[in-house]
Amino acid sequence: MRHLLNTLYVFTEDAYIGLDGENAVIRQNEKELGRIPLHTIEGILCFSYRGASPSLMGACAERGIALSFFSPKGRYLAGVHGEDRGNVLLRKTQYACSEDDARSLELARSFIIGKLYNSRWVLERATRDHGMRVDVERLKLASAALGSSIAEIGRCDSLDSLRGIEGEAASRYFGVFDELILRHKESFTFEARRRRPPTDPVNAMLSLFYTVLATDCAAALEGVGLDPYVGFLHADRPGRKSLSLDLMEELRAVMVDRFVISAINNRIIDPTCFDYRESGEVRLSDDGRRALFDSWQERKRDTIVHPFLKEKIPWGLVPHVQALLLARALRGDMDGYPPFMWK
Known part of the structure; x- marks a missing residue:
């Protein structure tokens, strides 16, 4: 049975999510707001207009972590998906x-x-x-x-x-x-x-x-x-x-x-x-x-x-x-x- 992991929600409008090793790091300007190990999360919902780094998007795609982007007011914009895992x-x-x-x-x-x-x-x-x-x-x-x-x-x-x-x-x-x-x-x-x-x-x-x-x-x-x-x-x-x-x-x-x-x-x-x-x-x-x-x-x-x-x-x-x-x-x-x- 699949295990339920955490979902990371980023609401700070000017926050930026980057990758540091095996961690998703949330920063606001030069200040680090949080650091979350990737193996503990199954999804990231980002409500920041600054978005995420390409390296984090690539890491999420490789690990099957759903990364979704919303406007700061909650309108869905886009999602990042990795290699197609579909059974042909x-x-x-x-x-x-x-x-x-x-x-x-x-x-x-x-x-x-x-x-x-x-x-x-x-x-x-x-x-x-x-x-x-x-x-x-x-x-x-x-x-x-x-x-x-x-x-x-x-x-x-x-x-x-x-x-x-x-x-x-x-x-x-x-x-x-x-x-x-x-x-x-x-x-x-x-x-x-x-x-x-x-x-x-x-x-x-x-x-x-x-x-x-x-x-x-x-x-x-x-x-x-x-x-x-x-x-x-x-x-x-x-x-x-x-x-x-x-x-x-x-x-x-x-x-x-x-x-x-x-x-x-x-x-x-x-x-x-x-x-x-x-x-x-x-x-x-x-x-x-x-x-x-x-x-x-x-x-x-x-x-x-x-x-x-x-x-x-x-x-x-x-x-x-x-x-x-x-x-x-x-x-x-x-x-x-x-x-x-x-x-």
């Missing part, structure tokens, strides 16, 4: 499957069933844990609608119809998402999912951590030899890691949505942690990002019993386990792909 036979199977509508639909169904199941579970848990503080009837109605959508997925006969079911179910889910927010309701009001740009604090957090999750899923897929750019549900598009988006669908609710709600309800984040721009865009402040990423790293270390493997693993390894199960399903070692269905 596995990838040929993946490409053939992506061109086969029936096989693509079968896998896509699994991704969306997992997504709706987990979204429903998030709503059901809120009614169980906070029944006196939420509109239970409203959440139950939405949960029942998601249950009906799951049943409908088994009868859909095309990717377009599946996408339609998923879109309607997502609208139902986000239509009651505001009920899950229990603190600072006046500042953390959620009306609808808004992506580009996010116009409220909740959407700002969701957008950022969906991007982080997609990056983790891409690294997991590459780690088992799959091509993250060729998916089954999301259409191929230049520059888009479609299979990463496919894999993260089932993980959105349990890994990101729950995390964002907990950050608000447990006062990890507050209304002062956001910057409001004249354009209407809302972004996390530096302090807000630091607080959230510290909490995200802690959450990834929490252990669970994987519902399919029945083994105890950290949350941070879930994308890697699901990528491995997907590779096995494509090779024919398993009868279908088992989505991550948490409860």
